[in-house]
Amino acid sequence: MHEIEEKYRTGPLAGKANTEVTAVCGKVEAELAELPPADAAEYLKSYGLKESALVRIIEATYRLLGLMSFLTAGDTEVRAWTIR
Secondary structure, three states: OHHHHHHHHHOOOOOOOOOOOOOOOHHHHHHHHHOOHHHHHHHHHHOOOOOOHHHHHHHHHHHHHOOEEEEEEOOOOEEEEEEO
C-alpha cells in the first residue's frame, strides 16, 4: 500500500495544495473489524502497516482541516476537544 500512496504523492498529485493520499483496502479493513485488538495489530504488521486505513484517513483529515484534539478529565467526565 505504501508503494501505491507514494506513486500518487510523487505522480499526479505532486505539488497539489491541500492534498493527502491514503490507500485503503476494503478487504483488509473488513477483516480488521472482525479481529480482537491484539490480533488486529499482528494482522496490520503482516502487511507492513502500523495503523488501519480508518486511523490514517482521520489523521489526514485533521491535517487538511488544520485541527487537533485534546482530552480533559475530571471526577465526573472525560471530554475530547477539537480545536484549530
